[in-house]
Amino acid sequence: MRTTKVLSLSLPPGLVKEAERIAKEEGRTKSELFREALRRYIQARKLPGLQQYEARQAQKLGIKETDVERLVEEYRIERAGIKEQLKEGAIRRADRDRQLAEEWFPLEEETWPKNKK
Numbered sequence: 001m002r003t004t005k006v007l008s009l010s011l012p013p014g015l016v017k018e019a020e021r022i023a024k025e026e027g028r029t030k031s032e033l034f035r036e037a038l039r040r041y042i043q044a045r046k047l048p049g050l051q052q053y054e055a056r057q058a059q060k061l062g063i064k065e066t067d068v069e070r071l072v073e074e075y076r077i078e079r080a081g082i083k084e085q086l087k088e089g090a091i092r093r094a095d096r097d098r099q100l101a102e103e104w105f106p107l108e109e110e111t112w113p114k115n116k117k
Contacts, residue, residue, distance in 0.1 A: 004031075 011019070023033045058064070063071065
């Protein structure tokens with residue numbers, strides 16, 4: 001079953017020539033080029049709605065445009081701290097986890113024998 005639908009469209013010769021040149025330059029088909037162009041067009045149409053939503057949310061939260069960069073940086077620092085905590089916890093538990101794996105491995109081997117041919 002096809003995952004795409006074939007359609008026909010009319011384009012001015014100059015636009016076709018430009019599309020063919022770009023597709024060749026980028027090593028892809030005209031279909032791929034037009035799919036990407038349509039996806040980008042759809043995204044661009046959604047952008048004003050997203051920007052309006054962001055503005056309403058920012059207003060509700062009392063966030064000014066000048067606060068955004070600082071808030072993003074704070075979030076990244078916080079996230080890095082959480083990642084570091086997870087890493088440290090994994091290192092602390094490594095011996096315990098290895099011991100558990102060694103204890104359970106023979107039981108698992110016994111329960112799930114390998115197919116011997």
